[in-house]
Amino acid sequence: MSARTLFDKVWTAHEVIRESADTPAVLYIDLHLIHEVTSPQAFSMLKAAGLRVRRPDRTLATMDHSTPTNTDQVFGRVPIKVDAAARQVRQLESNAAEFGVELFGMRDARRGIVHVISPELGATQPGMTVVCGDSHTSTHGAFGALAFGIGTTEVGHVFATQSLLQRKPKTFAVNVNGKLPRGVTAKDLILSIIGRIGVSGGTGHVLEYRGPTIRAMSMDERMTVCNMSIEAGARAGMIAPDDITFEYLKNKPRAPRGAEWDASVDRWRELTTDEGAAFDKSVDIDASQLEPMVTYGTNPGMVVPIGATIPDRAGDAVFDKALRYMGFRSGDAMLGKPVNTVFIGSCTNGRLTDLEAAAHVLKGRKVAPGVHLLIVPGSQQIKREAEAAGLADIFKDAGADWRESGCSMCLGMNGDTVAAGMYSISTSNRNFEGRQGVGARTLLVSPYTAAASAVRGRIADPRELL
Amino acid sequence: MQPITRIQSRTVVIPSSNIDTDQIIPARFLTTTTKEGLGRQLFADWRYSSDGAADPAFILNKPEAQGAEVLVAGRNFGCGSSREHAPWALLDFGFRAVISTEIADIFRGNSLKNGLLPIVVDEATSHWLLEHPGAAVDIDLEAGRLTLPTGVRVPFPIEAFARHCLINGVDELGYLQSKLEAIRRFEALHDRATPSE
Numbered sequence: 001m002s003a004r005t006l007f008d009k010v011w012t013a014h015e016v017i018r019e020s021a022d023t024p025a026v027l028y029i030d031l032h033l034i035h036e037v038t039s040p041q042a043f044s045m046l047k048a049a050g051l052r053v054r055r056p057d058r059t060l061a062t063m064d065h066s067t068p069t070n071t072d073q074v075f076g077r078v079p080i081k082v083d084a085a086a087r088q089v090r091q092l093e094s095n096a097a098e099f100g101v102e103l104f105g106m107r108d109a110r111r112g113i114v115h116v117i118s119p120e121l122g123a124t125q126p127g128m129t130v131v132c133g134d135s136h137t138s139t140h141g142a143f144g145a146l147a148f149g150i151g152t153t154e155v156g157h158v159f160a161t162q163s164l165l166q167r168k169p170k171t172f173a174v175n176v177n178g179k180l181p182r183g184v185t186a187k188d189l190i191l192s193i194i195g196r197i198g199v200s201g202g203t204g205h206v207l208e209y210r211g212p213t214i215r216a217m218s219m220d221e222r223m224t225v226c227n228m229s230i231e232a233g234a235r236a237g238m239i240a241p242d243d244i245t246f247e248y249l250k251n252k253p254r255a256p257r258g259a260e261w262d263a264s265v266d267r268w269r270e271l272t273t274d275e276g277a278a279f280d281k282s283v284d285i286d287a288s289q290l291e292p293m294v295t296y297g298t299n300p301g302m303v304v305p306i307g308a309t310i311p312d313r314a315g316d317a318v319f320d321k322a323l324r325y326m327g328f329r330s331g332d333a334m335l336g337k338p339v340n341t342v343f344i345g346s347c348t349n350g351r352l353t354d355l356e357a358a359a360h361v362l363k364g365r366k367v368a369p370g371v372h373l374l375i376v377p378g379s380q381q382i383k384r385e386a387e388a389a390g391l392a393d394i395f396k397d398a399g400a401d402w403r404e405s406g407c408s409m410c411l412g413m414n415g416d417t418v419a420a421g422m423y424s425i426s427t428s429n430r431n432f433e434g435r436q437g438v439g440a441r442t443l444l445v446s447p448y449t450a451a452a453s454a455v456r457g458r459i460a461d462p463r464e465l466l
Numbered sequence: 467m468q469p470i471t472r473i474q475s476r477t478v479v480i481p482s483s484n485i486d487t488d489q490i491i492p493a494r495f496l497t498t499t500t501k502e503g504l505g506r507q508l509f510a511d512w513r514y515s516s517d518g519a520a521d522p523a524f525i526l527n528k529p530e531a532q533g534a535e536v537l538v539a540g541r542n543f544g545c546g547s548s549r550e551h552a553p554w555a556l557l558d559f560g561f562r563a564v565i566s567t568e569i570a571d572i573f574r575g576n577s578l579k580n581g582l583l584p585i586v587v588d589e590a591t592s593h594w595l596l597e598h599p600g601a602a603v604d605i606d607l608e609a610g611r612l613t614l615p616t617g618v619r620v621p622f623p624i625e626a627f628a629r630h631c632l633i634n635g636v637d638e639l640g641y642l643q644s645k646l647e648a649i650r651r652f653e654a655l656h657d658r659a660t661p662s663e
Contacts, residue, residue, distance in 0.1 A: 014656075016645065016648050016649050016652040017645060017648055021626060022626050022627060022630075023626075023627050024625070024627055026642065026645050026648065026649065028649070028652055028653065028656060030660070037496050037497075037549075038496075038548070038549065038550070040499035040500075041499070041500065041501050041550075044499075044500070049639075065493075065496075066496075066497055082497065084497030084498070085497050087497070087499065088497055088499060091499055127660070128660075133548060133550075134547075134548055135546065135547050135548040135572055148572075149548035149572055150548060150572070150575075151548055151549075151550035151553075151572065151575060151576035151579065152550040152576075153550060153576065153579040153580065153638075153639075154575070154576075154579070156639065157638065157639055157642055160639060160642070160643065161639075161642045161643060161645075161646060161649055162649065162653070163642055163645070163649050164642075165627070165638055165641070165642060167625060169571075199484055199542060199545060200484070200541070200542040200545065200568050200570070203542070203568060203570060203571055204571060230546075230572075231546075233542070233545060233570060233571070234571075235571050235572060267660075299484050299486070299545075301484075317481075318481075318482050318483050318484075318540065321482070411488075411493040411547075412493060412494065413493045413494060413496060413497065420516065430486070430488065430546060430547075432486045432488040432489065432546060433488070433489060433511065434488060434489070434492055434511045435488050435493070438492070438511055438516065439511075439516070
């Protein structure tokens with residue numbers, strides 16, 4: 001058999017029916033993650049058609065997007081502030097009960113951002129197909145799964161048939177060599193990649209992140225990289241599983257056990273791209289030359305090294321509009337730009353090692369006067385771990401606002417928003433206009449840079465504080 | 467879903483590139499649990515000022531946008547979030563087709579499933595359309611052809627199965643359900659090969 005890519009192996013293993021010129025493939029879905037925002041209309045469709053969820057055992061539900069991060073609201077001591085969000089939460093509770101889907105609900109100790117808890121539970125495993133009505137489903141590709149975001153109509157298709165109609169995407173190798181310098185993180189790497197290939201560079205493709213830099217990364221770092229594949233236009237990003245993957249998964253609640261674990265690992269070891277397999281596109285990145293990155297515009301591709309100035313694209317009206325929105329000018333230095341709010345969290349950078357990185361900078365220091373530092377763990381488990389490890393105390397001593405888990409200020413659905421015109425230094429994934437609140441101005445950075453900027457009260461190079 | 471065979475309409479132009487689905491419909495409107503009525507919130511942050519008043523300078527608030535069924539936008543339309551609320555809002559406003567040089571993957575899939583036609587054209591055609599807002603265009607889905615008022619005919623690619631579904635108003639779920647026997651056979655083997663727990 002000819003040399004095959006990791007993507008091709010996972011795709012082929014899930015083809016119920018192959019694609020033809022006239023029809024897309026019927027692709028089997030191993031794991032369907034759902035949340036309160038993109039599932040209600042799909043459940044309504046099931047009810048209208050008199051259908052059931054075909055495989056509740058392959059479906060996992062949680063609530064994260066619109067849920068409060070305020071402890072009193074989460075635990076019911078006061079009502080949820082955003083009425084419509086409270087309605088979505090109730091609707092998911094009743095839909096999950098009616099259709100027999102397991103729900104990690106509001107007060108469940110295992111609740112959290114859907115892309116954080118599924119790996120934590122060991123539900124995401126190498127070689128699986130994973131979908132969710134959320135574009136950051138690409139996160140799960142870090143395990144060698146083929147994982148991509150879908151719309152609500154497709155959520156309904158998976159409910160009813162555990163399958164999707166899909167055209168086979170093309171493949172794109174992202175080869176990363178060299179050691180990441182001190183203070184330069186997985187977040188800086190993926191921002192650099194997006195800056196290099198552009199926000200639509202991966203459209204129609206599945207990215208595979210390859211090379212020694214990727215192999216040296218922890219699972220948390222790999223998830224950060226795969227998470228933002230969609231910001232380069234790619235629905236999915238993948239990393240071949242290895243011992244680091246298996247070590248992470250071992251003994252997780254839903255990971256296989258005993259003889260089945262050994263058999264699974266043997267199977268998972270086959271999930272690599274064969275020597276000589278061809279990709280449709282490729283790019284080479286030298287990680288050793290990277291610096292902490294910061295965005296200056298209104299999409300994640302508008303990004304520069306932190307010590308750089310904002311480029312000039314005279315005559316590009318869209319570029320100029322983005323700078324006007326941000327209140328920046330071409331030629332401005334990014335260092336020293338103002339900071340109003342700092343957000344550390346999200347499915348990109350809300351995991352324990354991200355919080356450790358922030359704590360490393362914040363330990364024994366204070367948040368600058370006038371700056372609001374909001375730290376939102378990716379899951380309730382991470383919250384407990386961070387509290388047990390003393391990280392939460394470091395955050396609180398520094399003057400940070402430490403919350404319950406959820407998507408929170410990444411998209412501001414739950415009332416955690418940034419005011420118009422204010423600058424938010426954020427470890428999340430999107431700096432779109434209004435993403436964190438109407439008129440809010442978002443700068444995407446790593447947890448190190450976010451924490452350093454909170455301390456300095458302006459955009460700061462984290463390497464000065466490490 | 468309404469069958470689509472032909473769309474004859476004036477265009478509305480929003481020339482920005484990389485228009486993300488957060489612009490098409492901001493996240494704070496996603497707390498809805500239905501699909502209806504989202505047209506009011508289409509491009510809300512570009513369309514209304516902070517006090518909720520319609521900005522008369524924004525194209526969707528102008529008389530010429532009313533009744534238009536074709537939206538022309540800059541490169542990479544519909545990037546970002548997978549929210550299907552984006553095509554729902556465009557359709558509810560009255561659009562039936564979107565034209566750009568590049569359309570993001572998830573948005574394209576969501577559009578096709580709701581009867582909103584995503585049309586990808588070459589740079590020259592896009593440039594002409596962006597420069598001529600309000601142009602009367604003729605879209606023939608069966609032929610996969612866009613005709614400009616100049617008479618220039620531009621073929622556009624459209625996946626065969628999606629075209630079949632759009633022309634006949636076929637719901638993809640019905641097709642998937644017709645394959646349930648194959649899904650059952652696959653699943654029996656697959657469950658054994660890769661036990662879930």
